[in-house]
Amino acid sequence: AQSVTQPDIHITVSEGASLELRCNYSYGATPYLFWYVQSPGQGLQLLLKYFSGDTLVQGIKGFEAEFKRSQSSFNLRKPSVHWSDAAEYFCAVGAQVGRSGGYQKVTFGTGTKLQVIP
Amino acid sequence: GAVVSQHPSWVICKSGTSVKIECRSLDFQATTMFWYRQFPKQSLMLMATSNEGSKATYEQGVEKDKFLINHASLTLSTLTVTSAHPEDSSFYICSARRSFGELFFGEGSRLTVL
Numbered sequence: 284a285q286s287v288t289q290p291d292i293h294i295t296v297s298e299g300a301s302l303e304l305r306c307n308y309s310y311g312a313t314p315y316l317f318w319y320v321q322s323p324g325q326g327l328q329l330l331l332k333y334f335s336g337d338t339l340v341q342g343i344k345g346f347e348a349e350f351k352r353s354q355s356s357f358n359l360r361k362p363s364v365h366w367s368d369a370a371e372y373f374c375a376v377g378a379q380v381g382r383s384g385g386y387q388k389v390t391f392g393t394g395t396k397l398q399v400i401p
Numbered sequence: 402g403a404v405v406s407q408h409p410s411w412v413i414c415k416s417g418t419s420v421k422i423e424c425r426s427l428d429f430q431a432t433t434m435f436w437y438r439q440f441p442k443q444s445l446m447l448m449a450t451s452n453e454g455s456k457a458t459y460e461q462g463v464e465k466d467k468f469l470i471n472h473a474s475l476t477l478s479t480l481t482v483t484s485a486h487p488e489d490s491s492f493y494i495c496s497a498r499r500s501f502g503e504l505f506f507g508e509g510s511r512l513t514v515l
Contacts, residue, residue, distance in 0.1 A: 319506070326407075326494055327445075327506040373444065389435070389496075389504060393444045 285310040285376045289392035296364050297400050304359040304395050306348075306374030315377030316357040317389070318348055322370045330372075333357065344368070369399045404428055405497045407507035414485055415515055422480045422510045424495030430475035431497035435504070436468075439492040451478050485514045 286309045296302055308314055315334055319327040331342025338350040348359045357374060374392040404427040414420050424434060433452050437445040449465075451457040451472035459465045467489075469481040478497070482489050494509040 317504075324492075324509070324511070326405075326508040327496075329503060329505075332503060388447065388450065390447070391437075391445045 285314065285378050285388075285390050287374050287376050287390055287392035289372075289374055289395050291395045292393070293396045293398070295398040295400060298366050299363050302359075302361045302364045302368070302397070304372050304374075304397070306357045306359065306392060307355050308357060308374070308376045309355065310376055310378065312378075315389075316348075316350060317375040317377065318342065318346070318357075318359045319373045319375060319391075320370045321373065321394075327373065330359070364397075364399055366399045366401070369397055371396045405431075405495065405505045405507040407493075407495055407510050409510060410508060411511040411513075413513045413515065416486050417484055419481055419483045420485055420512060422482075422493055422495075422512075424478045424480070424497065424507050426476050426497040426505070429497075429499055431478075431499065432475065433498055434472055434478040435496045436470060436478070436480050437494045437496065439494060439509075441492075445494060448480075482512065485512070487514045490514045 288307045317332045318330040330346045333350045371394045373394045377389045406425045408423045436448045439445045448463045449457045449459045451470050457470040472478040495507045496504045498504045
């Protein structure tokens, strides 16, 4: 079974500073990896995803993430944080299904709450 | 991007009553829909996976008789919380995807059972 660990429950950064949110996964095969953002009382919005190919993926709102198989990590980064980035961020892994590809079950990490100070 | 809509966005009910939450994919046909539950300040826990026209697959520990899931069409799945109790109060989120496509999430439905 797959699992996701987000070691940082809460992170505070100054506006304009760089950001890195950590994510480690456990899965026996090639994972499908995702980062989602959730504003208070809202659903989830996909920031970016990794299925295969280039290990550095670009997402929306200036976010990027790098898949490192050797470290089982998929850390999310942003060079300059904006106050509107304050939210909760979830890393997720999708388990591959069958030989035809695709993923089925998606497991979420416990989330990292980002606070941005002026 | 694709839109998934949940209704109602919030509901308050009395203990012992049943509540139905709808999840609709507005601009695509969703072969698979997922229902998640999120407790305050916690992550999303997958409750069940539903494929159109077949019975839902429930995760371990989720009572299938309490959380009834119906996926009658490619654009609609419903979650019915039967005989709701205060411990069922939570944020319920659905997601939908095309065949092997990315997941799109609804806005969530907050259930409060008095």
